[in-house]
Amino acid sequence: MRPDLEREYVEYVTARLPRLHRTAYLLCADAHQADDIVQTTLTALYVNWKRAVGADNLDGYVHRIMVRRYLDERRRRWSKVLLGDRVPELSVPADHAVEEREALMAALRSLPKGQRAVVVLRFFGDLSIEATAEVLGCSTGNVKSQSSRALATLRKALDVRHPVMAAQGVKDS
Template sequence: MSVDEDREYSDYVSAALDRLRRTAFLLCGDVHRADDIVQATLIAVYARWSKVRAAGNVDGYVHRILMRRYIDEQRKGWARVLLTWPATERAAKPGRDLEDADAIAQALKSLSRGQRAVLVLRFFCDKSVEETAAILGCSTGTVKSQTARGLAAMRNLLNGQWTAAGTRSA
């Protein structure tokens, strides 16, 4: 890879890293797994950077790779080995935003992999139906039906947790 291509790749990663990490976390619900998925994605992107940068939609191309890495990671059947004890983390003070985010994250975890992928891409990554379909390699009809089913499931899972005014009930 040339120096200019390296610089373009570095600039892209600097701009997109937080977005990719957030997307991966919303898919898998675990910070460490999300980092692994993003790392595998960025390695694949680096290896194909000349092809990626020639694509009309670099973000779409990268999100497609991220989704495939997430799906591949889900399929791995081998046991994970704990190499160190997890560091104790300070818990954030509970508040409405944290509780709402936790409820949404838990509801997302209970959806099917397809519904979760569609909802994350559509509503957290602001992708259009067409972009989501291209990233996932499916039809726009599939994206629409998975969106409708996923939102219905989220409503059922979160039913009763918020009042009609949109605030969380105790």
Template sequence: MNRDERDAQFTDFVVGRLPHLRRIAYALTGDRHHAEDLLQTALAKLYVAWPRIHHEGGEEAYCRQILVRTNIDDLRRSWRREWPTEVLPEHAADAAPSIEERSALFDALQALPEQQRKVVVLRHWLGLSVRETASELGISDGTVKSHSSRGLSALEALLVQERHD
């Protein structure tokens, strides 16, 4: 495959899947700016691996795995946990308001512990199997099941509480 074909195939994949991948990144990070950075890094890594991955047909799964693992790596970096500032920045208003239920769901997702959030996003939003989720996160099937159960229970409680408030 020549470079032009490779670039065209990669571009077609990204154009077709960008909104979906952006939502995954946002669900993992809970922040639009971090999600964009995470997605940019993931797409750069995907581009490097594209010839090998494209022949195997696992482009989307590989990209999801990059998103999850890159997010984990970012969270482990000490500079990500510190935000020293003397003056708070002004925040621009969102271009389009989000749907109320989606907003409540994302807020509830962010309230979950990190590992539960990742399991819930991969299992129940992306529809991966227990085995696929375990493989992507590098944990056992049983851990996926327990995090999924606890995460869904916590989400339900948070969303019920939100409706009553």
């Protein structure tokens, strides 16, 4: 590629890279896959830069490449293969310390299995009272009472074990 065209390409990519990555992430909801999509998009753009510069809407041209790369990635059979025996755990949000997570997990493990199931389904799985009752095969009243007891136990456990989490509180829903 001629140096002037390469300079234009670098300037374009430098200015648009955060936006391209954000778009790729919104398409696939996976940061690593978004990186791959952006990389293949920019490679295709580099190869066709001379033609791309002549496009009426360069951003539209690049987004079309990106969507096609995303769809190509989804069509590949290996993209559905799980490389391990279980799905990895979701990461903890950046504002929670490891100690807080461990304290919460220890408190959850101390609950009886019925109360733990209710708490996990209701507050981690974001199920309604009715949906939780249906999943567990019990009444909505049972879900409410198990939830109330479990939250009281968690509050006590977190007050004693970890004052920071106790100050944040565990809220009823």
